[in-house]
Amino acid sequence: MNNVRRLGVAELLLVLSIFILVVVVAVPILLIFGNAFITDDGFNLKTVIQLLSQPDTYKALKNSLVIAAGVTLLSTIIGVFFAWLVSRTDLPFKGTMKLLFLIPFMLPSFIGALAWKILLSPRSGYVNKLFMNLFGLEEPLFNIYTLTGIIIVESMYLFPFVFIQVSGAMERMDPTLEEAARISGAGLLTITRRITLPLMLPSIAAGALLVALYSLSHFGVPAILGTEVGIYNIPTKIYEKIYQSAGSFESIRTGTILSSILVTTAAIILYIQSLVLKSGRFQVISGKSMRPMLIKLRGLKIPLLLLSIVYIAITVLLPTVTIILVGTLKTYGLAISPENMTINNLKYILFDWDLTRDSIWNSFYLSLSAAFVTMLVGSLISYVIVKMKVRGKFILEFLGVLPFSIPGTVIALGVILMWSGRFGINLYNTAWIIFVAYIARYMAFSLKSNSAALEQVHDSLEEAARACGARHWQALRDIVIPLIRPGMVAAFFLIFLPALRELTTSVLLYGPHTRTLGVAIYALNEDGETVYAATLATVALVIIVLGQMLIKRVTRGKEESLNA
Amino acid sequence: MRNDVRLEKITKRFGQVTAVNALDITINEGECFSMLGPSGCGKTTTLRMLAGFEDIDEGEIRVGDRIFSSKARNYYLPPEKRDFGMVFQAFAVWPHLTVFDNVAFPLQIRGMPKHEIAEKTKRALAYTNLMTVENSYPNELSGGAKQRIALARAIAINPTVMLLDEPLSNLDPKLREEMRFEIKDLQRKLGFTIVFVTHDQAEAMALSDRILVMRDGVVQQIDAPLTVYDKPSNRFVFSFIGLSNFIPVEITDNKVYVKGQGQAGEIRVGLPAASAFKKPVLAFRPSDVQMGDDGEVRGIVTRRAYLGDIVDYRIMAGDVEVRVQSGARRSHYQVGDSCSLSVGKYHWYEED
Numbered sequence: 062m063n064n065v066r067r068l069g070v071a072e073l074l075l076v077l078s079i080f081i082l083v084v085v086v087a088v089p090i091l092l093i094f095g096n097a098f099i100t101d102d103g104f105n106l107k108t109v110i111q112l113l114s115q116p117d118t119y120k121a122l123k124n125s126l127v128i129a130a131g132v133t134l135l136s137t138i139i140g141v142f143f144a145w146l147v148s149r150t151d152l153p154f155k156g157t158m159k160l161l162f163l164i165p166f167m168l169p170s171f172i173g174a175l176a177w178k179i180l181l182s183p184r185s186g187y188v189n190k191l192f193m194n195l196f197g198l199e200e201p202l203f204n205i206y207t208l209t210g211i212i213i214v215e216s217m218y219l220f221p222f223v224f225i226q227v228s229g230a231m232e233r234m235d236p237t238l239e240e241a242a243r244i245s246g247a248g249l250l251t252i253t254r255r256i257t258l259p260l261m262l263p264s265i266a267a268g269a270l271l272v273a274l275y276s277l278s279h280f281g282v283p284a285i286l287g288t289e290v291g292i293y294n295i296p297t298k299i300y301e302k303i304y305q306s307a308g309s310f311e312s313i314r315t316g317t318i319l320s321s322i323l324v325t326t327a328a329i330i331l332y333i334q335s336l337v338l339k340s341g342r343f344q345v346i347s348g349k350s351m352r353p354m355l356i357k358l359r360g361l362k363i364p365l366l367l368l369s370i371v372y373i374a375i376t377v378l379l380p381t382v383t384i385i386l387v388g389t390l391k392t393y394g395l396a397i398s399p400e401n402m403t404i405n406n407l408k409y410i411l412f413d414w415d416l417t418r419d420s421i422w423n424s425f426y427l428s429l430s431a432a433f434v435t436m437l438v439g440s441l442i443s444y445v446i447v448k449m450k451v452r453g454k455f456i457l458e459f460l461g462v463l464p465f466s467i468p469g470t471v472i473a474l475g476v477i478l479m480w481s482g483r484f485g486i487n488l489y490n491t492a493w494i495i496f497v498a499y500i501a502r503y504m505a506f507s508l509k510s511n512s513a514a515l516e517q518v519h520d521s522l523e524e525a526a527r528a529c530g531a532r533h534w535q536a537l538r539d540i541v542i543p544l545i546r547p548g549m550v551a552a553f554f555l556i557f558l559p560a561l562r563e564l565t566t567s568v569l570l571y572g573p574h575t576r577t578l579g580v581a582i583y584a585l586n587e588d589g590e591t592v593y594a595a596t597l598a599t600v601a602l603v604i605i606v607l608g609q610m611l612i613k614r615v616t617r618g619k620e621e622s623l624n625a
Numbered sequence: 626m627r628n629d630v631r632l633e634k635i636t637k638r639f640g641q642v643t644a645v646n647a648l649d650i651t652i653n654e655g656e657c658f659s660m661l662g663p664s665g666c667g668k669t670t671t672l673r674m675l676a677g678f679e680d681i682d683e684g685e686i687r688v689g690d691r692i693f694s695s696k697a698r699n700y701y702l703p704p705e706k707r708d709f710g711m712v713f714q715a716f717a718v719w720p721h722l723t724v725f726d727n728v729a730f731p732l733q734i735r736g737m738p739k740h741e742i743a744e745k746t747k748r749a750l751a752y753t754n755l756m757t758v759e760n761s762y763p764n765e766l767s768g769g770a771k772q773r774i775a776l777a778r779a780i781a782i783n784p785t786v787m788l789l790d791e792p793l794s795n796l797d798p799k800l801r802e803e804m805r806f807e808i809k810d811l812q813r814k815l816g817f818t819i820v821f822v823t824h825d826q827a828e829a830m831a832l833s834d835r836i837l838v839m840r841d842g843v844v845q846q847i848d849a850p851l852t853v854y855d856k857p858s859n860r861f862v863f864s865f866i867g868l869s870n871f872i873p874v875e876i877t878d879n880k881v882y883v884k885g886q887g888q889a890g891e892i893r894v895g896l897p898a899a900s901a902f903k904k905p906v907l908a909f910r911p912s913d914v915q916m917g918d919d920g921e922v923r924g925i926v927t928r929r930a931y932l933g934d935i936v937d938y939r940i941m942a943g944d945v946e947v948r949v950q951s952g953a954r955r956s957h958y959q960v961g962d963s964c965s966l967s968v969g970k971y972h973w974y975e976e977d
Contacts, residue, residue, distance in 0.1 A: 244707070
């Protein structure tokens with residue numbers, strides 16, 4: 062008999078999963094901290110403090126915090142209010158309104174920022190010009206190139222984080238919790254204040270913290286609305302430093318120090334969230350499903366419906382139409398009228414100009430391949446986490462959710478440190494470096510979706526296959542994988558669509574021939590080619606809408622086949 | 626004026642479906658009145674109309690001389706003004722408030738002075754044995770304790786009427802039995818009227834002074850528990866309360882035979898009132914059948930289940946299956962044995 066224990070499939074999978082996560086996620090992040098705090102002289106805090114006391118880095122840090130705080134507050138107010146309106150009141154056309162409130166999610170915020178720049182930049186913005194002409198004023202109506210402007214524009218496109226969390230929780234909440242308050246003698250407003258909103262607190266906090274995390278490390282909106290007048294946040298500061306010095310050691314060091322601060326702040330935010338959720342007082346289990354009671358808006362019904370419609374029109378419709386129309390102008394600044402419009406812009410960027418044409422292609426194949434690989438690796442790792450009883454899998458869980466809290470800028474820097482020759486492989490300026498960065502950035506999405514699907518597959522299904530004589534791999538192939546396929550498809554699209562419009566990470570990684578769609582739009586805008594930027598943004602919007610329709614088709618097809 | 630609960634010809638429609646049809650009942654002050662029926666029979670809708678969570682389409686609801694809902698007067702008093710106590714199926718205790726704050730909530734809403742709130746809350750907590758956990762949060766406590774919080778909250782304002790919406794169905798069987806007695810005790814001490822919805826007939830039997838049996842929104846019977854069990858008003862009530870046998874019969878020459886059995890199947894029971902039924906069926910409870918060696922109808926034992934103090938038999942008399950339950954000590958019959966059956970208490974109903 063052979064007593065030597067052979068490595069089983071389980072151990073092999075575990076080792077492979079850990080290896081992938083370590084190389085793609087853990088090492089780059091460790092390198093950032095190492096680069097920030099360790100110099101040739103060993104651990105070095107002095108230069109860190111020195112750098113942070115420089116006015117421009119200090120100001121960038123302050124701006125990041127101010128913007129994040131403002132966006133979180135504003136998004137939370139907007140998100141909670143509209144969530145309450147569509148799930149707890151008798152607002153007409155609620156189903157439609159609910160879908161409409163999700164649209165801002167699809168609109169990339171840097172394209173929104175581009176539109177608002179076109180409308181509200183102090184001198185040349187269309188709305189400001191119109192306003193000044195109408196009333197003969199010297200001062201613009203609103204200057205979008207301010208911290209306030211940045212906060213408002215970001216909130217417009219980030220509030221759905223709060224909206225989705227809170228409206229979902231409000232719909233799942235046990236309606237008898239409110240009925241019990243009513244029979245106790247409380248009126249509807251008292252119930253909303255003392256029962257409903259406090260019970261929603263964890264969902265509100267969860268949504269708000271997502272917004273805070275996102276905004277803290279957001280590149281697009283501050284880059285388009287802030288850099289022109291010298292307002293920087295941490296990601297735009299990092300970009301500026303690296304871009305100006307073409308990736309010098311000093312600039313990267315600054316970047317890693319700022320990144321360390323971002324990561325630490327993000328970790329604090331996540332810690333606060335876990336504290337809120339852990340208190341556990343807030344589980345609102347639903348009993349039998351009943352129609353929740355709805356607050357009658359009475360006289361406010363129509364005004365509030367109009368308010369919602371106007372909000373959507375201003376935040377979604379107006380920017381989209383602006384982008385589309387400006388994208389057809391012969392020259393930027395011309396009045397928007399038929400004789401100034403041309404289809405040539407579209408033809409030029411799609412077929413004649415290799416910079417824009419290549420950017421579409423780059424984004425397409427990069428997001429497609431990254432989504433595919435991340436989906437596969439994610440399902441493998443999720444399988445180990447959810448299904449296998451092996452020691453050490455907590456390392457996987459930790460590494461897997463880590464990128465969730467790591468800002469895109471930081472991932473980009475980590476990838477630069479890792480893959481620019483220091484460890485024998487130099488991917489700098491190639492498409493591969495963006496590919497690797499996308500995998501690191503979106504791995505958490507894939508793990509989330511795949512784990513959720515795997516948890517639905519009861520262990521006994523696989524065990525039944527084994528009991529019928531199937532080997533482990535046969536059980537996987539014939540039972541587990543077919544059952545989690547919808548989760549894998551979902552993971553694919555959860556990665557593919559955001560990657561398609563990605564800007565924050567790729568803007569630090571692109572080379573002369575590897576501009577992505579987001580980078581190209583951003584660069585065109587930087588170079589003053591506002592019209593071409595708008596034309597390319599139009600193309601991006603069309604691709605996004607088509608992608609969303611495709612998801613809807615695929616997922617609906619899934620439901621039908623399951624029901625049949 | 627006594628605080629009787631009066632539901633006067635109330636009707637509720639959901640679209641095409643009439644959930645409650647011209648229900649007309651009076652619930653006396655201090656009574657424990659339960660509404661019993663299969664799911665979808667309209668019992669919960671009735672309770673929710675009484676509570677004020679549903680509008681009524683016709684009729685009027687009053688407690689004493691206070692009008693709560695009235696179609697004719699187009700009047701509707703919202704639930705928060707009705708001063709009921711209510712306990713919900715899923716407890717509905719608020720997880721973000723302590724036990725004390727949960728119970729104090731209805732008192733705070735009424736704007737009572739602080740010391741009065743404290744005093745009344747403590748009293749309600751004492752009644753429900755929650756004094757020791759008043760500073761805990763509900764999710765730290767068991768299901769039974771949550772149910773007590775819900776009860777304490779409902780009695781805090783000392784209501785005249787208490788509404789219970791399947792309050793025990795989320796508890797395990799042992800706890801359920803215990804809570805029945807606690808509710809009954811509370812009623813004795815505080816004297817409120819109980820209106821109680823359940824689909825569990827044992828619960829209704831144990832708790833109620835009177836039971837209302839409902840089906841498809843229509844009242845089937847309102848009586849004391851024993852009357853409902855012994856003298857069911859129709860076939861539905863008979864089959865809903867307790868176990869039942871329905872035996873198709875033939876009547877020739879004033880004699881009753883089990884269908885398809887010929888002369889051998891004669892059962893000695895009284896005839897149904899002449900021409901009362903087109904196709905009469907004989908109904909009786911499994912416990913009202915005597916098994917013997919030389920009785921009337923012959924049958925073969927096909928199944929035997931020993932249930933502790935009783936034995937549950939299925940006996941085929943020709944093509945007709947009869948369920949019989951008899952005391953364990955007298956039940957020596959095994960599967961395959963032949964035996965005879967004679968019926969004690971029985972009812973006649975029309976065949977479906």
